[in-house]
Amino acid sequence: MSTLTAQLDQLRGDAPTSRHNARTIAALTANPGCARRALLDAAAVDKAAIAQALGHPPQFGQSQFAITRGNAFEAMVKATGCAELLALLRDKLELTIPEVAYHDLGTVGENAGNAVRYQRTRQLLAHAVQSGEGTMFDHPMLRLDIAGVAAYLEPDVVALQIDGQFHVVEIKSFPVVDGRADPVQVASAARQSAVYVLALRELMTDIGESPELVSHNAILVCTENFTNRPTAELVDLRKQLAVIYRQLSRLTSIPALAETLPPDATFEPGDKLAATIAAIPSRYAPECMSTCDLAFACRAEAKACGSIDVLGRGVCDDVGGIDQMDTVLGLANGTLTPGPEHADIAEKLRIAHRLRLEIAG
Numbered sequence: 001m002s003t004l005t006a007q008l009d010q011l012r013g014d015a016p017t018s019r020h021n022a023r024t025i026a027a028l029t030a031n032p033g034c035a036r037r038a039l040l041d042a043a044a045v046d047k048a049a050i051a052q053a054l055g056h057p058p059q060f061g062q063s064q065f066a067i068t069r070g071n072a073f074e075a076m077v078k079a080t081g082c083a084e085l086l087a088l089l090r091d092k093l094e095l096t097i098p099e100v101a102y103h104d105l106g107t108v109g110e111n112a113g114n115a116v117r118y119q120r121t122r123q124l125l126a127h128a129v130q131s132g133e134g135t136m137f138d139h140p141m142l143r144l145d146i147a148g149v150a151a152y153l154e155p156d157v158v159a160l161q162i163d164g165q166f167h168v169v170e171i172k173s174f175p176v177v178d179g180r181a182d183p184v185q186v187a188s189a190a191r192q193s194a195v196y197v198l199a200l201r202e203l204m205t206d207i208g209e210s211p212e213l214v215s216h217n218a219i220l221v222c223t224e225n226f227t228n229r230p231t232a233e234l235v236d237l238r239k240q241l242a243v244i245y246r247q248l249s250r251l252t253s254i255p256a257l258a259e260t261l262p263p264d265a266t267f268e269p270g271d272k273l274a275a276t277i278a279a280i281p282s283r284y285a286p287e288c289m290s291t292c293d294l295a296f297a298c299r300a301e302a303k304a305c306g307s308i309d310v311l312g313r314g315v316c317d318d319v320g321g322i323d324q325m326d327t328v329l330g331l332a333n334g335t336l337t338p339g340p341e342h343a344d345i346a347e348k349l350r351i352a353h354r355l356r357l358e359i360a361g
């Protein structure tokens with residue numbers, strides 16, 4: 001066991017666990033400067049349980065109904081060795097897919113462990129590249145390095161040899177109505193698919209093949225016009241791939257972060273938890289409210305210490321370099337005298353303050 005793995009195991013202790021998935025990695029890239037989230041995710045700790053223990057439970061998440069509906073739709077599309085999916089890809093996207101082999105990698109023999117499934121996925125993909133056969137992989141297991149720690153990921157399907165390339169297939173139960181889908185849901189699905197494409201490209205490099213064998217186009221399968229019928233679209237992921245690749249490479253190194261914690265730090269529920277969390281630097285932004293289970297806890301902390309972060313990055317940029325609410329208010333109402341570096345910002349704040357008083361008064 002590596003030193004880092006042992007360190008993370010010790011930090012986690014008996015705390016409830018939760019593994020990375022494409023959704024959490026895509027969300028991680030929404031706030032790449034947050035050391036707190038990076039370390040909690042690397043230690044595979046359940047952030048929702050931590051937030052609950054800190055007295056700030058998360059207030060978002062998919063409803064049980066949506067989860068059940070999504071699972072039922074995916075099962076229907078993948079029934080009988082992905083027969084429906086194959087017909088859809090041929091008809092709807094006019095893809096020239098020959099007869100395909102089908103491999104379910106949900107388990108390897110009786111073994112459902114991530115490492116074993118990853119090895120089997122690697123082996124079968126290497127064979128598929130060599131043989132050039134059309135192949136569909138159901139529940140493949142991929143791996144992506146997140147700030148020095150391997151995260152296992154499971155795309156819905158990987159299809160091989162559509163014009164000589166592997167394609168990630170993402171199955172979502174939200175509707176496409178008259179050819180249009182909710183842009184927020186499409187963007188979220190595209191970010192998740194981009195994470196899978198990166199992981200698949202990493203695997204290709206690992207087995208000595210070109211990462212370009214993995215297409216930047218993912219296949220998004222959704223429901224059609226509020227029915228249960230599937231429809232499919234190709235989604236170009238080049239922009240998402242560039243953003244996620246850049247963000248992942250900027251994530252703070254986990255080994256360096258773990259080194260900064262005191263020896264008795266722990267994520268286990270108990271009297272040391274709050275101090276441990278407080279010792280890890282965070283970077284709260286309003287976007288956290290829709291992407292991280294700890295959002296209410298971090299917002300309360302940022303408010304309590306008068307941080308300007310609670311107002312969002314736009315405001316932080318506008319007041320360039322001033323990070324305390326008291327300072328901003330003092331400069332605005334004239335009770336503080338600015339240094340030369342803040343003279344222009346203070347001038348703008350005073351104008352805004354005066355206008356506000358005029359409107360209010």
Ligand code: SF4
Nearest residue numbers: 034284288292295298
């Ligand atoms: S809510 Fe807290 S831990 Fe999560 S990303 Fe935001 S600042 Fe980081």
